[in-house]
Amino acid sequence: xxxxxxNSPSLxxxxxxxxxxxxxxxxxxxxxxxxxxxxxxxxxxFLISISSIKDKNEDGRFTVFLNKSAKHLSLHIVPSQPGxxxxxxxxxxxxxxxxxxxxxxxxxxxx
Amino acid sequence: ExxxxxxxxxxxxxxxxxxxxxxxxxxxxxTLYWYRQILGQGPELLVQFQDESVVDDSQLPKDRFSAExxxxxxxxxxxxPAELGDSAMYLCASSHRSGRRVEQFFGPGTRLTxx
Numbered sequence: 001x002x003x004x005x006x007n008s009p010s011l012x013x014x015x016x017x018x019x020x021x022x023x024x025x026x027x028x029x030x031x032x033x034x035x036x037x038x039x040x041x042x043x044x045x046f047l048i049s050i051s052s053i054k055d056k057n058e059d060g061r062f063t064v065f066l067n068k069s070a071k072h073l074s075l076h077i078v079p080s081q082p083g084x085x086x087x088x089x090x091x092x093x094x095x096x097x098x099x100x101x102x103x104x105x106x107x108x109x110x111x
Numbered sequence: 112e113x114x115x116x117x118x119x120x121x122x123x124x125x126x127x128x129x130x131x132x133x134x135x136x137x138x139x140x141x142t143l144y145w146y147r148q149i150l151g152q153g154p155e156l157l158v159q160f161q162d163e164s165v166v167d168d169s170q171l172p173k174d175r176f177s178a179e180x181x182x183x184x185x186x187x188x189x190x191x192p193a194e195l196g197d198s199a200m201y202l203c204a205s206s207h208r209s210g211r212r213v214e215q216f217f218g219p220g221t222r223l224t225x226x
Contacts, residue, residue, distance in 0.1 A: 004153070041219060042219050043115065043202055043216075043217030043218050043219050044154070044217045045216075045217065046215070049212070089153050089154070091153070096167075097159075097206075097209050097213065098167060099154075099156065099215070101154045101155070103152050103153050104152075
């Protein structure tokens with residue numbers, strides 16, 4: 001059973017606009033969440049994270065929002081740039097460093 | 112910039128054959144992870160090492176998969192015999208220590224195709 005779900009396999013956004021990537025989880029014991037970005041032919045790279053004691057974490061153009069009651073988190077990219085085109089993975093962990101990944105969302109930012 | 116190295120980048124084999132993948136983590140990183148990513152899915156942890164010791168191999172199919180990190184540096188993941196369902200991307204990651212707030216750095220992966 002998929003504990004971390006990314007229900008949108010793809011997203012297309014115009015350059016300069018906001019990109020919103022969504023992630024849902026089922027395990028209420030998860031208390032740390034991460035987003036990874038993956039370019040073709042490269043491994044995933046860490047983007048941003050959030051602890052369950054927070055509901056928002058911001059790093060430059062990237063902001064992650066966490067709604068614990070809904071078991072939902074989202075990644076906002078503002079403004080979106082063509083270089084942001086990649087696959088984005090949501091991941092979660094419980095009380096260990098084992099990461100449970102979602103299936104990924106392919107973001108395409110067009111001019 | 113230090114990177115996780117993996118080889119080969121691509122491997123095509125026939126079912127029933129043995130295959131091996133190699134990973135060289137970032138220098139000084141004590142923790143090493145092997146993940147498998149099946150097409151259309153996210154990476155799934157197969158095995159985690161802390162130095163030369165296995166910390167978690169609960170998702171490793173031990174009847175055909177084996178992993179070692181003899182000197183606590185580089186690591187080898189082996190599949191014998193390979194099956195069609197093993198076709199996937201095998202990713203290696205490392206971190207300077209274990210812990211869930213410690214960033215994991217991923218290598219480029221080895222794409223395995225089993226015919």
